[in-house]
Amino acid sequence: MSNVIENPETIDVPIPSNAHTIDITSVFKPSNHSALLILNQPISVPNFKQLWSHYKLKICGDGGANRLYEYFDADSEREQYLPHFIVGDLDSLRDDVRDWYQSKGVGILPQYTQFATDIGKCLETVEVYYDLQNQGLELIPNEIDPYDGIIQKHSKLQGFNDNIQVIVIGAIDGRFDHTIHSIMLLFKLSKSNPNLKIFYLTATDLIFMIPKGLNYINYELIQDSIHGSNSGLLPLGGPITLNTKGFKWDVENWDSSIKGDVSSSNRLVGAKGVSINTNDDFILNIEMNYKKL
Known part of the structure; x- marks a missing residue:
């Protein structure tokens, strides 16, 4: 049975021991490659x-x-x-x-x-x-x-x-078919070129793919620029079932699809990060407060 939980503006989210971690800090201060x-x-x-x-x-x-x-x-x-x-x-x-x-x-x-x-x-x-x-x-x-x-x-x-941190400016904007192609590449390359860690950056948003399984999105070192930000969990690759912890509106066993329900205009209320368990890949966007980076 699915469930939606409305949280306070800040909650602590424990880091799951077996989660795949996506470190947002590395997007803005990458290491090595x-x-x-x-x-x-x-x-x-x-x-x-x-x-x-x-x-x-x-x-x-x-x-x-x-x-x-x-x-x-x-x-x-x-x-x-x-x-x-x-x-x-x-x-x-x-x-x-x-x-x-x-x-x-x-x-x-x-x-x-x-x-x-x-x-x-x-x-x-x-x-x-x-x-x-x-x-x-x-x-x-x-x-x-x-x-x-x-x-x-x-x-x-x-x-x-070795992993290569890639940030792309200009992938999301302009012609709509170019934008869709950019999104398609996130899904395609996650399978064919998994060492490429690709993030798209716009004037307002950071956009990236959340892979199938249990994930922890860590933004502890830049929490001032992300905590409280708007976010969308976008099932652009097909239907998904979500379990989340750290969003304003967390979900449990919640089915989402582009033809059905979509968690848009959600917010990140996890103090240092959020956890997401998904049965398939999907796209996450986070509104960035660049002034606080």
Whole structure:
């Protein structure tokens, strides 16, 4: 029998001993292997420069380079924020932007195949980059087949299995089909590329996938920016059954589907985190208070 429980504005949520932990702090201060991807939407994340400083590998997806260029008013500042690579079919990349970044030593990595999207090409570039680095090698754009060389190299990865923290700016906005494709990738890559820990960041939200099973979402170190925030438990991959602890409206044995009931406009009231048990993967969004990060 399902049940909905309304909680006070703050409750303590014990960390389940056998839970898979998702540490939100690592999104904003990643360790070791990490990548920041910029896609073709205006950069509206308030703490963009701070994020840039914390992430090791920076990649612009095609027109994302235009957005990075336009984010700054002067070349003197622009020169402090050079991506490692610009990747994609380059149909959206302005000639003047390409020339400017190329003159500064940024790697231009055309991938003209239309059997992959720019975000997919960027994510495969991330894995290829770290796989080569693990072998003591470099990713050199001039040595990559401009049609689908990244896909070719990705199919021959040498077993680099360390987790890579990836944050994507511009994945959720603009064209609706692009947004849906971005959501689809969260489900698809969780199975095919589980070492990629992917989070989407917008001007208002952090969006990521909650995997099947018992999960603990830990935000203790940045609780001021998350505790009390609005949140949605979104069954975009199919029907799910949820048990939660730490939301304003917790649920027990609660069926949720896109054609039925959805827990939107919920709130995070767990003092340091929340626990979620789900019988299948789903999408969670958390409204961020960037001023308190």
